[in-house]
Amino acid sequence: MNPMGMSPQDLEKMKTIQEYSFLMNPLFQAAMQGQVSLQESEFFPILFQSSAIIEPDDRKLAVKYLSHMGRNFLFGAGLGIFLNVQVKKIKPLNIFGWNKFLRLAFRIPLFISPFFLFANNTMDKVEELQKIQRKYFIRYKRFERTGNIKYLDPDNVLLQAHKKKTDREVITLD
Numbered sequence: 001m002n003p004m005g006m007s008p009q010d011l012e013k014m015k016t017i018q019e020y021s022f023l024m025n026p027l028f029q030a031a032m033q034g035q036v037s038l039q040e041s042e043f044f045p046i047l048f049q050s051s052a053i054i055e056p057d058d059r060k061l062a063v064k065y066l067s068h069m070g071r072n073f074l075f076g077a078g079l080g081i082f083l084n085v086q087v088k089k090i091k092p093l094n095i096f097g098w099n100k101f102l103r104l105a106f107r108i109p110l111f112i113s114p115f116f117l118f119a120n121n122t123m124d125k126v127e128e129l130q131k132i133q134r135k136y137f138i139r140y141k142r143f144e145r146t147g148n149i150k151y152l153d154p155d156n157v158l159l160q161a162h163k164k165k166t167d168r169e170v171i172t173l174d
Contacts, residue, residue: 037144043137053140055157058132065125072118079114 038046051059084107088095095103142151153159 040137044133065129069122069125072122076115080111083110
């Protein structure tokens with residue numbers, strides 16, 4: 001025991017925790033103490049809050065997939081609005097003479113129909129994002145169960161990225 005009352009194992013654990021700065025996140029501190037147990041459905045927002053636990057390659061893929069999904073949504077919404085405006089201009093259809101509920105029942109599917117053009121692409125992106133989430137959820141659960149930090153970063157990719165980042169930072173004294 002050292003003067004601080006910590007065993008050598010605890011000192012080694014603290015050194016490792018300091019190397020992995022993302023473990024200072026309250027979620028991981030609570031997990032190390034066994035206070036928090038997350039479900040897989042609750043884990044996706046946490047990945048966005050603590051993106052330091054995501055490897056750079058997976059982070060790039062997630063950003064790419066999310067931007068593709070946003071693009072698909074914007075194009076689908078734009079086409080849906082365009083279709084609704086064009087249908088209003090068809091004189092023989094006389095959509096304004098219809099009952100408002102019938103008009104609503106006609107225009108909502110008309111707005112949604114362009115999204116079916118992008119449905120396959122969007123579903124592929126969602127499945128890829130779910131695979132990434134599942135990968136990190138499994139790592140988190142193993143870490144939560146054992147407390148071994150190597151489960152969060154099995155190939156030391158995050159540690160190397162953190163060391164590169166801290167080596168590039170310039171420390172200035174005020």
